Amino acid sequence: xxxxxxxxxxxxxxxxxxxxxxxxxxxxxxxxxxxxxxxxxxxxxxxxxxxxxxxxxxxxxxxxxxxxxxxxxxxxxxxxxxxxxxxxxxxxxxxxxxxxxxxxxxxxxxxxxxxxxxxxxxxxxxxxxxxxxxxxxxxxxxxxxxxxxxxxxxxxxxxxxxxxxxxxxxxxxxxxxxxxxxxxxxxxxxxxxxxxxxxxxxxxx
Numbered sequence: 629x630x631x632x633x634x635x636x637x638x639x640x641x642x643x644x645x646x647x648x649x650x651x652x653x654x655x656x657x658x659x660x661x662x663x664x665x666x667x668x669x670x671x672x673x674x675x676x677x678x679x680x681x682x683x684x685x686x687x688x689x690x691x692x693x694x695x696x697x698x699x700x701x702x703x704x705x706x707x708x709x710x711x712x713x714x715x716x717x718x719x720x721x722x723x724x725x726x727x728x729x730x731x732x733x734x735x736x737x738x739x740x741x742x743x744x745x746x747x748x749x750x751x752x753x754x755x756x757x758x759x760x761x762x763x764x765x766x767x768x769x770x771x772x773x774x775x776x777x778x779x780x781x782x783x784x785x786x787x788x789x790x791x792x793x794x795x796x797x798x799x800x801x802x803x804x805x806x807x808x809x810x811x812x813x814x815x816x817x818x819x820x821x822x823x824x825x826x827x828x829x830x831x832x833x
Contacts, residue, residue, distance in 0.1 A: 669696065672735050675802040676728055682803045692728070697763035699728035705785075706754035718777055719746045721759045722788040726775040729761035730792035731799075733771055738799055742770075743791040750785045757785065769793045 673694040681692060691702045701721065723744055730739045761775035770793050777786040 668735075671802070673732060675799070675805075676731050678802050678804040679800060680724070680728060694728055694732055696732055697729060697766075699725050699732065699761050701725050701728075701759040703757060703759070704755060705757050718748050718751070718786040719788075721757070722746055722761075722775045722777055722786060723790070725759040725761040726773045726788060726790040727792070729763055729773050729775070730771045730790070733763065733766060734794045734799075736799060737794040738797045739771065739792040740795040741790055741792055744788060745790075746786060746788040748786040750783075753779065753785050756780050761790075 676694055677692045693700045701724065703721070705718070705721070723741065723746075726744070727739060727741070757777055757779060759775065759777050761773050763771055763773050765772040770791060773790045773792060775788040775790065776784060778784055
């Protein structure tokens with residue numbers, strides 16, 4: 629073969645316009661499916677919030693925010709009777725927020741804490757707090773969560789580590805299905821999902 633010339637194997641075919649358009653623009657059915665999935669996830673988070681706040685004051689719903697694998701509670705320690713934080717210990721708040729974070733991954737059943745360890749740094753603190761929890765590892769059926777309790781200045785008051793798994797108890801229906809709120813949810817957690825297979829562990833991160 630002369631220098632500078634190359635042999636071509638096979639045929640290079642330009643994509644048809646319809647194929648090109650399909651690669652750039654998702655189908656309508658795909659878009660509708662994505663919207664339906666997003667709505668179902670949003671409704672699940674709303675249901676968790678309403679279940680949690682159903683026994684609290686009417687305004688308590690505004691202090692709860694849930695995203696995929698993450699939850700936050702803005703409340704008080706030693707608050708007035710009827711508020712979300714009334715008479716709740718550090719342990720209870722951390723357990724609540726960790727439960728909500730773990731439950732955000734499970735749409736069918738309530739989750740149970742198989743292990744929950746709390747380390748309290750300031751047992752005498754009373755006042756506004758932010759309780760935050762995040763899933764750090766999901767190895768079905770196990771869900772590992774870390775949680776923190778901080779004051780308004782960001783000082784750590786207590787932290788916790790929890791191991792959750794789905795129970796056999798079916799998640800109850802939303803007690804307030806018509807109630808919506810405009811609270812901005814936290815960003816979803818960036819955790820590592822791991823699955824056990826016949827050939828070993830598979831990380832889907």
